[in-house]
Amino acid sequence: MSFEGKTAWITGASSGIGAALAGEWAKRGANIILSGRDESRLSAVADRLETETKTLPFDVRDDEAMQRATEEAAGWKDGVDIFVANAGISQRSPAVDTDMQVYRDIIDIDLTAQIAAIQALLPHMTQRGSGKLLFISSIAGKVGVPMRTAYCAAKHGLIGYADALRGELSQSGIDVHVICPGSVATDVSRNALSADGTPRGRSDKVIDNGIAPDEAAARIIDAVELNQREIIVAEGMEEAMGEMRRTPDQLFDQVAGMVAAGYMEKMQSED
Numbered sequence: 001m002s003f004e005g006k007t008a009w010i011t012g013a014s015s016g017i018g019a020a021l022a023g024e025w026a027k028r029g030a031n032i033i034l035s036g037r038d039e040s041r042l043s044a045v046a047d048r049l050e051t052e053t054k055t056l057p058f059d060v061r062d063d064e065a066m067q068r069a070t071e072e073a074a075g076w077k078d079g080v081d082i083f084v085a086n087a088g089i090s091q092r093s094p095a096v097d098t099d100m101q102v103y104r105d106i107i108d109i110d111l112t113a114q115i116a117a118i119q120a121l122l123p124h125m126t127q128r129g130s131g132k133l134l135f136i137s138s139i140a141g142k143v144g145v146p147m148r149t150a151y152c153a154a155k156h157g158l159i160g161y162a163d164a165l166r167g168e169l170s171q172s173g174i175d176v177h178v179i180c181p182g183s184v185a186t187d188v189s190r191n192a193l194s195a196d197g198t199p200r201g202r203s204d205k206v207i208d209n210g211i212a213p214d215e216a217a218a219r220i221i222d223a224v225e226l227n228q229r230e231i232i233v234a235e236g237m238e239e240a241m242g243e244m245r246r247t248p249d250q251l252f253d254q255v256a257g258m259v260a261a262g263y264m265e266k267m268q269s270e271d
Contacts (some may be wrong), residue, residue, distance in 0.1 A: 011114075042055040070120040133177065183234070
């Protein structure tokens with residue numbers, strides 16, 4: 001598909017993969033809506049984009065603010081064509097030492113808030129009968145990685161929601177894409193929560209030597225353009241791990257076939 005004139009709304013857009021996706025889609029002619037908590041950082045990203053942009057700052061855990069942002073985004077241009085659930089935070093701590101509040105916070109931000117954002121936008125997209133939903137998960141959403149038990153739980157959950165939603169929407173004209181990055185050179189490790197919930201404050205060598213965000217963004221958008229449903233953006237061992245846990249396209253097709261054959265209607269009638 002061509003992205004010329006389409007509108008892409010990206011959460012977590014003030015830095016990292018989110019900002020890089022905004023830049024790459026802008027190069028391909030898309031209009032961009034940027035969301036995150038820090039309006040000044042969003043504005044700095046917007047100033048670098050050679051396309052029409054809109055900034056909608058809000059905290060993803062604020063349901064009322066998110067609903068207002070959704071209504072504003074849906075009313076801009078011709079509505080939202082692409083939505084990227086990208087906001088999130090990672091973890092670096094052994095499970096045995098980790099406060100339960102860290103689990104609650106990471107699952108709230110990385111999973112529950114992302115589901116809430118999609119649920120708010122779904123009526124708009126289903127009414128239009130078209131659109132693309134992108135879920136930024138992780139290789140850690142396919143493989144359990146030590147020191148990231150909360151993050152893995154949230155990212156695995158995000159893929160489960162996305163896969164089920166893809167089946168439900170398979171007859172609607174709305175595509176669902178799950179993105180599983182490996183190590184990308186962002187601040188994800190520096191901003192990760194420690195066992196007591198404080199920011200770690202330092203990065204990992206594997207992250208610092210990871211894929212450049214601009215390269216990751218180009219690879220993601222190329223795959224979306226080809227309508228790939230599960231997109232692994234990783235190298236070396238991380239890529240191999242992701243491919244070992246890749247969901248076969250035949251399984252996605254089987255679930256879509258169940259929906260096409262009336263599975264949902266049958267379930268609802270039995271209720």
